Amino acid sequence: MTAAGAAATIAGPSPAARAARSRRRTGLALTLPAVLVMAGLTIVPVVSVLQRAVSGDGRAAFGRLVGSPDFVQVLLNTAVWTVVAVVGALVVGHAAALLMHSRHLRLAGFWRGLFMIPWIIPNVVGATVWKWNFSVDYGLVNHWLLQAGLIAEPVGWLSDPSVVLIALAVVQVWFTAPFIMLMVSAALTAIPEERIEAARIDGAGGVAVLRHIILPAIRTTTGLAALLMVVWALNSFTIIWVATGGGPAGASTILPILIYQAFQTGDAAMVSAVALIQLVVSMVFAAIYVRAVRDDMEEAAS
Amino acid sequence: MRVRGRTAAFIGVTAAMVIGVAATIIYSVGTGRDPSRTVTWWVPNWDTPIATDLVAEFEAQNPDLSVEMVETTSDTMANKISVALDSGDPPDVITELASRTRTSIAKGALADLSDLYGPDMPRSDFIPGALDAVTNDTGTYAVPYRWDCIALIYNKDLFAAAGIAGPPATWAELEATARRLTSGDVTGTAWPMSGAAEDLVRRYLGFALAAGARSENGIPLLDVASSQAALEIVGGSVAEGWASRSSLEVDNTEVRELFINGRIAMYLGGVFDVEQQLEAGMNVGTALTPGPDGPGVQAADGWGYLVPAAAKNPTGARRLVEFLARAENMARLTMTYPARISAGGDARFHDQYREPHYVQLAEHSVPPPNDPAWVGVNPFVYSTIQAVALGQVTPADGARAIQAEADRVLGPTG
Amino acid sequence: MSMRRLLATATWVGIAIMAIWTLAPIAVMVSTSLKPRDEIFAIPPVLLPETWTLDNYVEVFTNSSMPRAFLNSILAALLVTVMTILLCGSVGYALARFRFRSARPIALFILLGQMVPITVLLLPLYEMIGAMQLLDTIAGIAIAHLVITVPLVTWMIRNQVAAIPVELEEAVLIDGGSRFDAVTYVTLPVAAPGLAAAGMYAFLQSWHEFVLASVLTSSTSARTAPVALTEFASEFKVDWGSTMAASVVLSVPVVIAFIALQKYFVRGLASGGVKG
Numbered sequence: 001m002t003a004a005g006a007a008a009t010i011a012g013p014s015p016a017a018r019a020a021r022s023r024r025r026t027g028l029a030l031t032l033p034a035v036l037v038m039a040g041l042t043i044v045p046v047v048s049v050l051q052r053a054v055s056g057d058g059r060a061a062f063g064r065l066v067g068s069p070d071f072v073q074v075l076l077n078t079a080v081w082t083v084v085a086v087v088g089a090l091v092v093g094h095a096a097a098l099l100m101h102s103r104h105l106r107l108a109g110f111w112r113g114l115f116m117i118p119w120i121i122p123n124v125v126g127a128t129v130w131k132w133n134f135s136v137d138y139g140l141v142n143h144w145l146l147q148a149g150l151i152a153e154p155v156g157w158l159s160d161p162s163v164v165l166i167a168l169a170v171v172q173v174w175f176t177a178p179f180i181m182l183m184v185s186a187a188l189t190a191i192p193e194e195r196i197e198a199a200r201i202d203g204a205g206g207v208a209v210l211r212h213i214i215l216p217a218i219r220t221t222t223g224l225a226a227l228l229m230v231v232w233a234l235n236s237f238t239i240i241w242v243a244t245g246g247g248p249a250g251a252s253t254i255l256p257i258l259i260y261q262a263f264q265t266g267d268a269a270m271v272s273a274v275a276l277i278q279l280v281v282s283m284v285f286a287a288i289y290v291r292a293v294r295d296d297m298e299e300a301a302s
Numbered sequence: 303m304r305v306r307g308r309t310a311a312f313i314g315v316t317a318a319m320v321i322g323v324a325a326t327i328i329y330s331v332g333t334g335r336d337p338s339r340t341v342t343w344w345v346p347n348w349d350t351p352i353a354t355d356l357v358a359e360f361e362a363q364n365p366d367l368s369v370e371m372v373e374t375t376s377d378t379m380a381n382k383i384s385v386a387l388d389s390g391d392p393p394d395v396i397t398e399l400a401s402r403t404r405t406s407i408a409k410g411a412l413a414d415l416s417d418l419y420g421p422d423m424p425r426s427d428f429i430p431g432a433l434d435a436v437t438n439d440t441g442t443y444a445v446p447y448r449w450d451c452i453a454l455i456y457n458k459d460l461f462a463a464a465g466i467a468g469p470p471a472t473w474a475e476l477e478a479t480a481r482r483l484t485s486g487d488v489t490g491t492a493w494p495m496s497g498a499a500e501d502l503v504r505r506y507l508g509f510a511l512a513a514g515a516r517s518e519n520g521i522p523l524l525d526v527a528s529s530q531a532a533l534e535i536v537g538g539s540v541a542e543g544w545a546s547r548s549s550l551e552v553d554n555t556e557v558r559e560l561f562i563n564g565r566i567a568m569y570l571g572g573v574f575d576v577e578q579q580l581e582a583g584m585n586v587g588t589a590l591t592p593g594p595d596g597p598g599v600q601a602a603d604g605w606g607y608l609v610p611a612a613a614k615n616p617t618g619a620r621r622l623v624e625f626l627a628r629a630e631n632m633a634r635l636t637m638t639y640p641a642r643i644s645a646g647g648d649a650r651f652h653d654q655y656r657e658p659h660y661v662q663l664a665e666h667s668v669p670p671p672n673d674p675a676w677v678g679v680n681p682f683v684y685s686t687i688q689a690v691a692l693g694q695v696t697p698a699d700g701a702r703a704i705q706a707e708a709d710r711v712l713g714p715t716g
Numbered sequence: 717m718s719m720r721r722l723l724a725t726a727t728w729v730g731i732a733i734m735a736i737w738t739l740a741p742i743a744v745m746v747s748t749s750l751k752p753r754d755e756i757f758a759i760p761p762v763l764l765p766e767t768w769t770l771d772n773y774v775e776v777f778t779n780s781s782m783p784r785a786f787l788n789s790i791l792a793a794l795l796v797t798v799m800t801i802l803l804c805g806s807v808g809y810a811l812a813r814f815r816f817r818s819a820r821p822i823a824l825f826i827l828l829g830q831m832v833p834i835t836v837l838l839l840p841l842y843e844m845i846g847a848m849q850l851l852d853t854i855a856g857i858a859i860a861h862l863v864i865t866v867p868l869v870t871w872m873i874r875n876q877v878a879a880i881p882v883e884l885e886e887a888v889l890i891d892g893g894s895r896f897d898a899v900t901y902v903t904l905p906v907a908a909p910g911l912a913a914a915g916m917y918a919f920l921q922s923w924h925e926f927v928l929a930s931v932l933t934s935s936t937s938a939r940t941a942p943v944a945l946t947e948f949a950s951e952f953k954v955d956w957g958s959t960m961a962a963s964v965v966l967s968v969p970v971v972i973a974f975i976a977l978q979k980y981f982v983r984g985l986a987s988g989g990v991k992g
Contacts, residue, residue, distance in 0.1 A: 027814025031822050034807035034866055041863040042829045045840040049832075064711075069703075070685070096734055104724035109978025111731060113971055115738050120970050121745065122942050123924055125963040128956070129741050129748075137548050137565065138761050140744065158496070159550035161692065174741070179917065183872065185981050186913035190879045190906075206723075220875045228868055231830050238926070244496055246681070248550045249689035256833065261499075263835045264380065265677045266405040275836045282831035290824050293875075308900045316802055323799070326855045327848050344934075348950040377946040378930040381838070385931045389843050391851075555953055559757040574952040582754065637951070 046279075053276040057269035065258075065273055070250050078234070078254040081169050086229040088173035093180025093225065098210075100181070101188050112185065119178040127242035130171045134158050134243070158244050161251035168252055171239050176232060180225045187221035188214070220293055227289045231282050337614035340368055341622050342393035344383070346605075347373045349397065352635050360625050367618050387411040392610035394619035400435040400446055401500065401603045401670035404520050407436070407443045408674050413609040413616060414441030418624055423642075427629075429602075432641045435669035436606055438519065444606035445627045450638035451602035452505075453662040454592065455575060456568035457561065458585040460488060469568070469589035473509075473535065476592040480544040483567040489546035492566045493536055495691060497553025499684035500677075504601050504670070505570055506536045506687055508591060511668060512598040520673035524708055530701035531594075537690025538697050550691060570600075573638055573659040580655070588658040590666065602667035604641055639663060675712050682707045749773070749961035756956050772961035781936040782962050785944030788854055789923055789966075792940055795858040796922040797915050800865040804914065808873030809899065813882065823870070830867035834927050837863060845932055852938045860928050865918040872917065876910025877903060912980035923970070941966050 052058045065071060096115055100108045118126060133141045134157035142154040157167040191214060199209050215222070237256040240246060246253035246261070255278055262270035345353045350373055357369045372393065374382060380402060386392040387406055398406075406412050419425050419442065425433055429449045436444035456469050464483050470476040480490020494501045507515075507522055509532035516523045539545035546566055549557075558575050560566045562582050570591060579586045591598040607626060609619040625631065629645035639660060640646050651660060683704055690700045743763065748756055749772050751765040776782050811823055841860045842851070850856030880903060888898035904911070926942040933939045945962060948955040 023814055024816040027810045027816045028818065030810035030814070031807045031819075034803040034826060034870060035822055037803060037862055038826050038829050038866055040844070041841065041860070042832055042837070044844070045832055045837045046828070048840065049836050068682075092737075095730070099727060099730045099734065102723070102727045104720075104727040105731065109981065110975055111734075112978055112981070113975030115734055116974055117742055117967065117971055118738055119920060120923070120974070121742070121963050121967050122945055123926065124942065124945065125745060125959060126741065128959075129744050131551075132761075133741060133744060135548075135551055137560065137563075137759050138757055140761050140763060143761050156547070156550065159547070161694075174737070178738075179920075182913050182916060186872075186876065186909040187879075189909040189981055190876070220878070224868070224871050224875060228830070235831075235833055244551070245499065245684075247496055247685065247688050249692055249694060250685045253685075259833055259835055261681045262678075265680065266384065266409070266674055267678050270678075271835060275833050278833055279831050283828070286824060286827045286831065290820060290827070294820060309894075309896050312896075312900055315798075319798060319802060323855065323859075326853070327850065346951070347947055372934045373936075373947075374934075375943075375946040376949050376951050378943060381927065382931050382934070385839055385842050388839050389846060391843075391846050556757070563757065563759045565759065572952060578953065 049272045049275050049279070052269060052272035055269075058272050061267070061269035061273040065270065070253070073250060074253050074255060074258060077165055077250075077252065080165055081172075081252075081254050082230060082233040084166060084169035085172040085176070085233045086226060088169065089176040089180055089229050090222070090226060092173055092177040094184055094222070096177065096181040097184035097188060098214075100185055112181070115181060116178045118174050119176070123175070123238045124242060126175060127171065127239045130174070130239070131158065131243040134167055159248055161248055164244060164248065164252045168240055168243060171243070172233065172236065175239065176229060180229070183221055183225050184218060187218040191217045223289055223292055227285055230285050234278050234282055338618070339366065340370055341395060341615055341618040342370045342372060343395040343397075343622065344372050344374050344379075344393050345397050346379060347375050348637065349635060356626060356631055356635060360622060363625070364621060367621065369622060387610055387612075390612050392612055394609065394613040394615050395622055396608045396610065397605055398444070398608050399603065400432070400444065400606050401672040403436050403444055403606065403608065404438075404672040405674045405677065406608070407438060411611055412443040413611050413613065413619075414443060415445060415609060415620070415623065416441045418445060418620065418627070423624075423627055427642045427644050429639075429641055429643060429646075429664055429667075431602055431667055431669035432604060435520070435603075435672060444608050445623055446604050446606040446641035447627060447632045448636040448638060449602055449604035449641040449663060450572060451600040451659070451663050451667045452508075452570045452572050452591070453600065453659045454568060454589040455561070455571045455579070456587050456589065457564065457566075458587050460564065460567040461587075464567075469587060470592050471590070471597070472592050472595050473531075473598075476535070477539070477544060480539065480567070484544050487565060489566050490544040491539065491569050492546040492552065492557050492560055493540070493549045493569075493691075494552060494554045494557050495540075495549045495688055496551045497556075499680045501554050502536070502687055503680050503683045504603075506532045506683065507671060508532075508570075508598060508600045509535050511601070512591075512593040517601075517668050517671050520669070520671050521676050521712060522671045524705060526698075526701045526705050529704055530697045533687065533690050533697035533700045533704075537687045537700065540691035541693040545691075550688060573656055576655045586655070588655050590658055590662050593666075597662070597666045600662055600667050601670045602663055603670045604638075606641075676708075679704075679708055679711050745960050746964055749957060749964050751957060753955075753957055772955075772957040773965070775955075775958045776962045776965055780947060780958070780962070781939065781944055782941070782965065784936050785939050785941045786966055786969075788938055789941040792854045792857045792861070792929075793919045793922040795854065796861045796865055797918045799858065799862060800869050800918040801911065801915055803862070804866055804869040804873050805911075808870050809877050809903070811870070811874045812877035813885075823874075826870050827867050829863050832863075834864075838927065838931055841928065842931055851932060852934045854938050857929055857932055857938065857940065858922070860932055861922040861925055864925060865921045869914045869918055872910060872914040873907070876907045876914075879910075880906050908980045912977055916974065916977065 099105065100112050105111065133139050136142060136154045136156055136159065141157065145151045146154065155163065158164055196209055196213055199213050204212070235256055237260050240252050240254065240257055241260065244252045246257040255274055259271055259274045262274065350371070353371060357371060361368060383396055383398055387409070388411070428446065432446040432449045433442055436442055436446060454469055460483060466479055466482065470479045483490045493505060510522070510524060510528045511517060513528035513531040515525060515528040540547060540549050546560065548560060552560060557569050558571060558578065561569055562579060562584065576586060576588060591600055593599065607623045609616060609623060613619050626635070629642050632640040632642050633645040633648055639651055686700045686704050689695045690697055695703070747763055747765055750768050752767055752769050752771070755766055807826065811819055845851055845856040845860055848856070850859065884902050884906065885898040888902055889895065924942065929940045930943045933943060945959055948959045948962065
């Protein structure tokens with residue numbers, strides 16, 4: 001297609017070139033409303049973040065941030081939190097979507113609706129329920145594990161620095177996996193049944209069908225879901241804020257918590273500094289994704 | 303022909319949508335109300351019932367003004383107020399927490415209300431510290447109407463069962479009593495280590511101030527010795543076991559629930575908690591916060607009326623604040639104590655449960671350290687206290703780390 | 717046959733595990749909503765209430781602005797969904813079907829919106845919505861919420877359209893239909909599962925959003941449900957029973973609506989609707 005476009009510009013106003021140009025124009029026109037809306041909503045904030053981040057205050061804030069004794073721990077926490085939350089949500093979400101697609105299942109729609117509930121209830125409420133569940137005193141998790149004899153004494157899910165981040169990432173998985181299930185379910189419907197049947201007739205087992213037909217067919221969706229999970233993990237503070245506030249002793253402090261703390265204490269320069277870091281990290285992932293999708297498209301086109 | 307039908311419907315929906323949104327915007331831009339006759343007041347939802355009565359009286363006395371009340375809630379007001387003040391499109395009067403006010407003062411977002419103080423409302427009529435919290439070199443930027451602090455609340459039954467006669471009055475007694483009460487499921491005390499940072503930091507600061515630190519213009523002047531003494535109590539008690547290990551996962555209200563469940567024998571809490579414990583049928587007592595050797599200090603806090611610098615109806619706003627700040631109105635609109643001493647005579651502020659809190663407030667309290675730079679240090683102090691509680695660092699090392707961070711952010715004077 | 721049975725068993729075991737994992741915390745939410753105040757923080761904890769009570773539900777319906785807030789939330793979320801689908805349908809289709817040089821920068825630019833932390837957006841959006849005189853209106857919230865729906869929905873729709881063979885559309889063109897007809901009669905039905913997923917996503921993003929909604933609204937006439945939930949918390953105490961009851965009340969209609977929408981997920985390429 002790119003080649004065709006280039007050829008058209010060289011060849012001048014032939015009918016084919018005119019058609020190509022009119023197609024380009026239509027394409028651009030169709031993108032215009034959304035581009036204008038997004039530009040209107042985001043350009044001002046992004047420019048002001050950039051401005052403030054490169055100003056004297058912003059550079060000083062960067063200095064304070066990088067110089068603070070806990071900065072490395074915050075970055076590590078953010079990495080662990082993001083990896084566990086994203087991988088966990090992808091695995092659970094895909095597994096659930098494939099289950100929903102099983103021909104042995106009845107009332108798939110009902111189950112899918114039911115499994116969406118974690119994503120429908122208000123975030124603060126879900127986070128609070130988990131906070132209670134994990135509590136040493138009021139928590140059912142400890143209570144049941146104790147009764148089952150699996151642990152000898154209550155685990156400080158939220159107060160033991162070595163487990164708190166994982167416990168919170170599990171909660172994030174609980175919240176976000178339903179969304180992946182939804183997206184993957186939609187993508188699965190687009191796979192023609194005949195292709196799976198054909199593979200089966202060729203003697204492919206369940207795992208082979210999954211690996212060679214189903215997963216490749218939904219890979220743009222998987223990629224998009226992964227991207228979104230990363231962005232969410234890098235932006236979500238509700239769960240951590242409600243459950244631990246970033247503690248104990250900074251064990252669950254991640255970048256978005258720093259932003260929110262700075263926002264609450266009115267430290268605008270620090271907000272911009274951390275926001276810029278987050279923006280850059282997210283954009284790297286977004287660029288990787290867009291690039292992967294383009295390669296994918298060109299493969300398909302050739 | 304079918305083809306056209308669906309396509310047309312599609313275009314129709316799009317067009318309706320675009321026209322609808324455009325029309326809404328144009329309509330909204332075209333309408334507005336007369337700012338000189340209206341005063342907009344942002345009021346927390348727990349104040350609404352009484353505030354509604356007060357507003358009715360105010361409107362009866364000032365027929366040229368109408369007050370539009372907008373409810374704020376505990377979890378949303380901080381963001382809302384800060385964004386509205388920053389945007390330059392704020393309401394006329396805001397009820398806001400004194401400890402958050404100095405940040406807005408520093409931004410120049412508030413109007414100086416110094417002229418409201420005078421013979422009808424002398425500065426000396428306010429509980430010591432209340433005005434300091436909202437005053438700087440250039441003026442006083444709020445009228446506090448409610449002022450309170452925390453003090454000791456203890457479970458008389460658990461004390462009696464352990465054979466302890468009365469509440470601890472000194473730090474040594476505090477620790478000894480707590481250790482004696484700690485057995486089985488019961489622990490001596492607990493601290494809110496997992497809620498808002500300022501709740502925990504305030505408790506630490508109370509002890510540091512009692513040990514010799516001072517506070518000026520919203521900035522605490524710490525030293526390592528007093529800071530260490532405070533950390534030994536607030537953080538070290540958890541590490542040593544005379545404060546509950548659950549401290550690390552509870553906030554203010556959950557500390558109260560631990561107390562109601564009989565899991566802790568005493569704690570530092572607000573006078574409002576006592577009402578709930580009495581409702582739950584508990585046998586509780588209140589007392590002054592223990593200090594090194596006598597009553598300790600607490601950082602008080604409270605609520606005040608602000609008038610934004612960009613208020614559309616500043617004169618109307620001042621008239622409303624002046625009305626709300628009358629002693630009798632203050633006494634009505636407070637859940638704890640009124641900020642004016644002349645409003646605090648009512649017996650309901652001085653029953654056996656409330657009296658110790660009032661004495662703490664009137665005689666042994668300091669204004670909240672609310673300088674924006676210090677507020678920025680709060681998360682670090684919070685985290686350090688938790689580290690001491692976990693036993694990761696000693697109180698001495700923690701105190702040095704806090705001192706270093708305070709020096710770095712506030713300059714060597716901090 | 718026995719292989720079939722094994723697979724069937726495995727499926728149902730999987731469903732059971734998923735059900736426990738998803739629904740156990742929900743059970744805590746529901747049971748808390750049925751507990752009297754003094755049982756909520758009982759030690760040791762119990763799942764089921766000792767005394768069952770509907771007081772919390774009575775409180776929600778008679779003494780709170782929750783019914784109105786529910787309505788506001790639904791209206792705002794529907795408005796967001798329709799606007800999002802229209803905007804993103806257009807741009808998503810263009811990105812999937814037309815090749816032009818600026819496509820990739822545009823696609824990346826739109827994604828950018830999803831990356832900006834909400835705390836940074838707060839003040840500019842407040843000023844913008846204020847300039848439109850739409851503060852404290854449902855339309856104002858809906859416009860602000862586009863920033864959290866448009867980026868991803870654009871890509872969801874683009875991917876879904878790209879997965880549909882372009883030959884299907886060309887068949888309509890050859891039959892003498894317009895491109896628009898091809899889209900409404902071929903692409904849209906085939907893309908229905910993707911559009912339904914995108915719509916649900918847009919709806920729930922708006923439904924959940926708290927920070928923007930809490931700052932942009934001030935009266936009950938526009939306050940959305942997550943913001944109204946904070947009314948149950950005062951300075952010193954949180955009425956968790958009523959908060960949980962309100963959450964149950966809020967969630968049930970949405971869950972039912974979503975179950976009803978599930979029928980769009982079974983229509984695939986192979987199952988007809990596409991006759992060229």
